[in-house]
Amino acid sequence: MTDHDFTREEIAGLLAQADRDAVVALADEIIAALDDPAQCRITRAPQVGAIQVQVREPIAAHRFVIADALATNVEVRLGDQGGWAIRLGDDATAVTAQAICDAEYAASGEYAGQIATLCRSTAQQIAHDRAAHWRDLQPTIVEFEEVH
Structure with missing residues (x-):
C-alpha cells in the first residue's frame, strides 16, 4: 500500500x-x-497521432480548437493489471514506461509509493514554474478603474 491521495x-x-x-x-x-x-506485455502498441488542443475563450466561455498536437498512446498489462498512457510527442519508450507505471500504481504494487513521490515532485515543479511565470508577467498587468 502507499501513502498517496x-x-x-x-x-x-x-x-x-x-x-x-x-x-x-x-x-x-x-x-x-x-x-x-x-508478466509485462504491450497489449496495444504505441500509436502516434494528433489530438486537438482546445481553449476556452474567457468572456463568452466558448470552446474552440486552437491547434493539433502530436501525441503517442499505448496500453500494457503488468501481471493482471492494465496500464494506459498518452504523452505529447512521439517517444514510444517514454509513453510505454508511463503505462507501466500506471499499471503498477493501479495495482498498488511495490513501486506505487515511488510513483506517487515522482508525481508529487512533478506537481510541485509545475506549481513552481507557473508561479515563476506569473511573477514574470506581473509587471505587464494593466488594471482598469471603472468610472461612474
Missing part, C-alpha cells in the same frame, strides 16, 4: 508531464523486479 487520472496527467528519464528509470526498476519479465 492521487486519483488514477491525476497519476496519468502527472506522469505525462514528469521528467522522461525519471519515468523510464522507474519503469525499468519495476520490470527488473518482476519474477518473469513476460
Whole structure:
C-alpha cells in the first residue's frame, strides 16, 4: 500500500508531464523486479497521432480548437493489471514506461509509493514554474478603474 491521495487520472496527467528519464528509470526498476519479465506485455502498441488542443475563450466561455498536437498512446498489462498512457510527442519508450507505471500504481504494487513521490515532485515543479511565470508577467498587468 502507499501513502498517496492521487486519483488514477491525476497519476496519468502527472506522469505525462514528469521528467522522461525519471519515468523510464522507474519503469525499468519495476520490470527488473518482476519474477518473469513476460508478466509485462504491450497489449496495444504505441500509436502516434494528433489530438486537438482546445481553449476556452474567457468572456463568452466558448470552446474552440486552437491547434493539433502530436501525441503517442499505448496500453500494457503488468501481471493482471492494465496500464494506459498518452504523452505529447512521439517517444514510444517514454509513453510505454508511463503505462507501466500506471499499471503498477493501479495495482498498488511495490513501486506505487515511488510513483506517487515522482508525481508529487512533478506537481510541485509545475506549481513552481507557473508561479515563476506569473511573477514574470506581473509587471505587464494593466488594471482598469471603472468610472461612474
